[in-house]
Amino acid sequence: MEVKWLEDFIALAHNKSFSRAAQVRSITQSGFSRRIRGLEEWVGAELVDRSSFPPTLTAAGRQFLEVAEDVTQKLLDARTAIRTEQGMRGSGLKIAAGHTIALSFVPAWLNTLSDSIADLRARVTPTNVHDSVLMLVNGNCELMFAYQHPDLPMNLDPSRYEHVTVGGDVLMPVCRSKAGGAPRFRLPGSARQPVPYISYAETTYFGRCVALLLAKSNDPGYLMPRFESDMADVLKRMVLEGEGVAWLPKSLITAELASGVLASAGGDEWSVPLGLNVYRDSMNRDPLLTRVWAHLKSAVPAPQAYARLASGHARAES
Numbered sequence: 001m002e003v004k005w006l007e008d009f010i011a012l013a014h015n016k017s018f019s020r021a022a023q024v025r026s027i028t029q030s031g032f033s034r035r036i037r038g039l040e041e042w043v044g045a046e047l048v049d050r051s052s053f054p055p056t057l058t059a060a061g062r063q064f065l066e067v068a069e070d071v072t073q074k075l076l077d078a079r080t081a082i083r084t085e086q087g088m089r090g091s092g093l094k095i096a097a098g099h100t101i102a103l104s105f106v107p108a109w110l111n112t113l114s115d116s117i118a119d120l121r122a123r124v125t126p127t128n129v130h131d132s133v134l135m136l137v138n139g140n141c142e143l144m145f146a147y148q149h150p151d152l153p154m155n156l157d158p159s160r161y162e163h164v165t166v167g168g169d170v171l172m173p174v175c176r177s178k179a180g181g182a183p184r185f186r187l188p189g190s191a192r193q194p195v196p197y198i199s200y201a202e203t204t205y206f207g208r209c210v211a212l213l214l215a216k217s218n219d220p221g222y223l224m225p226r227f228e229s230d231m232a233d234v235l236k237r238m239v240l241e242g243e244g245v246a247w248l249p250k251s252l253i254t255a256e257l258a259s260g261v262l263a264s265a266g267g268d269e270w271s272v273p274l275g276l277n278v279y280r281d282s283m284n285r286d287p288l289l290t291r292v293w294a295h296l297k298s299a300v301p302a303p304q305a306y307a308r309l310a311s312g313h314a315r316a317e318s
Contacts, residue, residue: 003072006039008032009061009064010065010068011025015157016054018033018055045060095144098147105166117288128204132145136156142281148274148276149272162279164278164293166299168274171274172248172264175245185265188221197223197225197226197245198228198229199235226244233252280293
């Protein structure tokens with residue numbers, strides 16, 4: 001029996017859906033079903049009534065759920081205590097964040113946080129969205145920062161993983177400026193002169209955001225793919241070299257926009273406003289995390305964060 005089987009079973013009990021629970025646990029539905037079967041074989045009884053819709057727990061399943069939740073919580077508490085004793089000197093916090101967020105937001109946020117929490121130490125792991133989610137689900141970080149698009153929600157169980165909106169950003173199309181400050185390329189382009197397009201890989205979060213924007217647009221434009229990468233920093237370098245248009249987070253190019261090196265390649269209709277959320281596992285009772293979470297909830301209410309997002313978007317296009 002593996003601990004992840006218990007966590008799978010708890011996710012299924014809370015979500016009442018094999019497909020939804022599999023998404024929450026970042027595993028294929030077939031793999032998730034095999035792990036639930038493995039747990040049932042270990043227990044020696046059927047825990048889930050699959051004949052009903054949605055699936056429900058059997059009497060044995062309800063009895064085992066109480067034990068599974070208790071054991072899982074005790075394991076998490078024990079790990080937290082041991083990591084605190086063996087970890088960094090002072091108060092330690094492990095953070096997972098997207099590469100752009102790790103560069104443009106987290107350092108300033110940690111500086112502000114240190115004013116309220118003395119002797120704070122943090123380990124920041126820049127990574128992609130998928131790996132960030134896995135780090136949070138597997139207990140390898142206390143906080144996870146990620147962008148949020150209303151049509152591309154995180155596959156996290158909301159009953160277990162809380163979030164607070166701490167800011168926002170704008171994914172905007174930009175390109176190298178001409179001598180007079182005008183953009184070298186302008187969306188939507190034309191059939192005779194398509195816009196050279198520097199894109200994200202389709203599987204990345206930013207890639208899906210841009211794809212959604214173009215799919216919903218009345219005029220998806222004339223784009224000629226030139227280069228592709230998973231990382232916004234790489235796309236930024238190509239844009240600075242004058243290779244074409246890329247959708248970049250405004251927070252990553254603030255200085256270049258202010259200096260006129262880069263210019264917007266399209267109006268508001270070509271931009272994607274994004275929220276910036278921070279997530280935690282509500283079952284993690286680490287005292288430092290509890291203090292930090294209370295600070296987060298009191299410092300940046302969601303409406304204020306989105307107000308700043310909207311004003312930042314307007315300034316970007318002015």
